[in-house]
Amino acid sequence: MPSPSPAIDRAHAVSLHRVLREVVRGGPLGLVEGVGRQAQGAVVRLELGPFRPLLVTHPDHVRHVLRDAAENYVRGAAMWDALGRLTGRGIAGEGPEWLASRDVLCKGMSGGYLRRTGEGIAASVGRAVEELAGRARERPVDAVVEMTRLVHRVINPVFFGSRIGPAQCDRLGREVATALGSLLWRMAMPFVPHRVPMPGDRAFLRATRTLNRTLSPVIERARRQGGGGPDLMSGLLRGRGPDGRPLGDEHVRQDIVALFVAGSESSALTLTWAWVMLARHPDVAARVRREADDVLAGGPPRPGHARQLVFTRRVMAEVMRLYAMAWAVPRVARRDDMLGRVPVPAGTTLVLSPYLTHRLPEFWPDPLRFDPARFEKRAVRERHPLAYLPFGDGLHQCVGQAFFLMESVLVLATVLSRYDVRVSCADPRPRLAVALPPRGRVGLTLTPRGQGRQNC
Numbered sequence: 001m002p003s004p005s006p007a008i009d010r011a012h013a014v015s016l017h018r019v020l021r022e023v024v025r026g027g028p029l030g031l032v033e034g035v036g037r038q039a040q041g042a043v044v045r046l047e048l049g050p051f052r053p054l055l056v057t058h059p060d061h062v063r064h065v066l067r068d069a070a071e072n073y074v075r076g077a078a079m080w081d082a083l084g085r086l087t088g089r090g091i092a093g094e095g096p097e098w099l100a101s102r103d104v105l106c107k108g109m110s111g112g113y114l115r116r117t118g119e120g121i122a123a124s125v126g127r128a129v130e131e132l133a134g135r136a137r138e139r140p141v142d143a144v145v146e147m148t149r150l151v152h153r154v155i156n157p158v159f160f161g162s163r164i165g166p167a168q169c170d171r172l173g174r175e176v177a178t179a180l181g182s183l184l185w186r187m188a189m190p191f192v193p194h195r196v197p198m199p200g201d202r203a204f205l206r207a208t209r210t211l212n213r214t215l216s217p218v219i220e221r222a223r224r225q226g227g228g229g230p231d232l233m234s235g236l237l238r239g240r241g242p243d244g245r246p247l248g249d250e251h252v253r254q255d256i257v258a259l260f261v262a263g264s265e266s267s268a269l270t271l272t273w274a275w276v277m278l279a280r281h282p283d284v285a286a287r288v289r290r291e292a293d294d295v296l297a298g299g300p301p302r303p304g305h306a307r308q309l310v311f312t313r314r315v316m317a318e319v320m321r322l323y324a325m326a327w328a329v330p331r332v333a334r335r336d337d338m339l340g341r342v343p344v345p346a347g348t349t350l351v352l353s354p355y356l357t358h359r360l361p362e363f364w365p366d367p368l369r370f371d372p373a374r375f376e377k378r379a380v381r382e383r384h385p386l387a388y389l390p391f392g393d394g395l396h397q398c399v400g401q402a403f404f405l406m407e408s409v410l411v412l413a414t415v416l417s418r419y420d421v422r423v424s425c426a427d428p429r430p431r432l433a434v435a436l437p438p439r440g441r442v443g444l445t446l447t448p449r450g451q452g453r454q455n456c
C-alpha cells in the first residue's frame with residue numbers, strides 16, 4: 001500500500017467552539033464542508049466534549065479502514081447503536097448474524113438474480129414512470145415524494161415478491177422514515193443513556209410498533225406458504241443462522257426494515273438530485289435524452305438497456321459523487337492502530353465521509369463542477385480506487401448497488417424518452433439529515449414530448 005502523503009499524516013483538531021461557530025454560520029452541512037475543506041484529506045479530531053471522533057477522508061486512509069485493516073474497524077459507533085434499535089443485528093450489524101444475512105442478500109441481489117428478474121424490474125420501472133406521469137402532468141409534484149413512491153413500486157416485488165400492495169409498501173416506507181428521523185437526537189447525542197427520555201422517543205416507539213404489526217403477519221404468512229420465490233423476503237426465510245437453524249421471524253423482519261432504511265430514501269433522494277442536476281445542465285440532459293432515444297427506440301425499458309446507456313450511467317455516477325447519500329460511514333476501532341502516523345486508540349469512533357472524499361481537489365479537480373466525463377473509462381482507471389465510494393467498500397459494501405444503478409438509469413431514460421420534464425427548485429442545496437435531502441421543494445412536471453416547456 002502506498003504510504004499517505006506527509007501533509008495528511010497528522011491529525012488536525014477542531015474544537016467544540018469552532019464546531020458551534022460553524023454550525024451557527026453554515027448549519028451542520030456547512031460545518032462538515034468547512035472542516036473537510038480545511039483538512040484536505042488529513043485526519044480531523046472533532047473535540048465534541050466526551051465524544052472525540054476522527055473524521056477520515058483521504059482515500060489511502062479509507063482503504064486502510066475499509067479494506068486492509070477492516071477486521072479492526074467494526075460497526076458499533078453511536079449511529080449504529082441507535083440504528084440497531086430499528087434494524088437489529090442482522091444485515092445492519094456485525095459478526096455471524098450479519099454474515100448469515102449478507103450471504104442471503106448478496107445472492108438475492110447478485111448479477112445472476114438481476115439477469116433472471118431484470119424483465120420484471122424493467123417492467124416495474126415502466127409502470128412506475130407512467131404512474132408518475134399521470135400525477136405530474138397538470139402541475140408540479142414534489143420530486144422527493146414522487147421518487148420515493150416510484151422507488152417503492154420498483155422495490156416491492158424485489159423485497160416482498162409483491163406480497164403487500166403498493167399502498168401498504170408506501171405506508172411501511174413512511175413508518176421507516178418516521179422511525180429513522182426520530183432517532184436523529186439519539187445519533188447526535190450518543191452519550192445520553194437510553195433510560196433518559198429524548199425528543200423522538202415516542203414517535204420512534206409508535207413507528208416501530210406499527211412496523212412490527214404490519215410486517216409480522218406478512219412474514220408468518222410467507223413462512224406458512226413455504227417462502228418460495230426469488231424475492232429477498234423469501235431468500236431470508238430460506239436462510240440459515242450461524243447455528244444452522246432458519247433465521248427467526250424477528251431477524252427477517254429487522255432485515256427487511258434494514259433494507260428499507262438502506263435502499264429506499266437513498267435511492268429516492270439520489271434520483272431527485274439527478275433531476276436537479278439535469279435541469280441545471282441542459283446540455284447533459286439533451287445528451288441523456290438522445291441516448292435514451294437511440295437505446296430505447298421508443299419502446300419500453302428492457303434490462304439490457306441499462307448496460308447500453310453508457311452516458312446515463314456516467315451521469316448517475318457524477319450525481320452520486322456530488323450527492324453521496326451515505327455522507328457519514330462510522331466505525332469503531334477494536335484495537336490500537338495507526339492511520340499513517342496518527343494514533344488510533346482502541347474504542348475510537350472513526351467517521352468516514354464519502355461526501356468529503358468525493359470533493360478532495362487532489363482527486364477531483366474543480367470538485368464542485370458537475371462533469372460526467374470524470375467517469376470515462378480512462379479517467380476511472382487513472383484515479384485512486386478509493387477516491388469514489390458512494391456505495392462504501394470492503395466487507396459491508398452496498399448489496400443493492402447493481403440493482404440501484406439498473407433502476408436509476410432505466411428511470412432517467414424511460415422518462416426522458418417519453419416526456420418533457422420541467423424541474424423547479426427553490427433552494428438546490430442539500431441539508432444534512434440521515435441522508436442529504438434538498439433544502440427547498442423540488443417540483444417536477446412531465447408532459448408528453450413536444451407538448452411542454454422543458455428544462456431538462
Ligand code: HEM
Pocket residue numbers: 091092093102105109258259262263264266267270324325326329330389390391392393395396397398399400401403404
Ligand atoms: C443511492 C442508493 C444507495 C446508496 C448511496 C447506498 C449506499 C450504501 C453504503 C455507503 C453502504 C455501506 C455502509 C457501511 O459500510 O457501513 C451500503 C450498505 C448497504 N446497502 Fe446500500 N445504498 C444504496 C442503495 C441500496 C439499495 C437499493 C439496497 C437494497 C436493495 C441497499 C442495501 C444495502 C444493504 C443491505 C447494506 C448493508 C451491507 C452490509 O452491511 O453488509 N442499498 N449502502
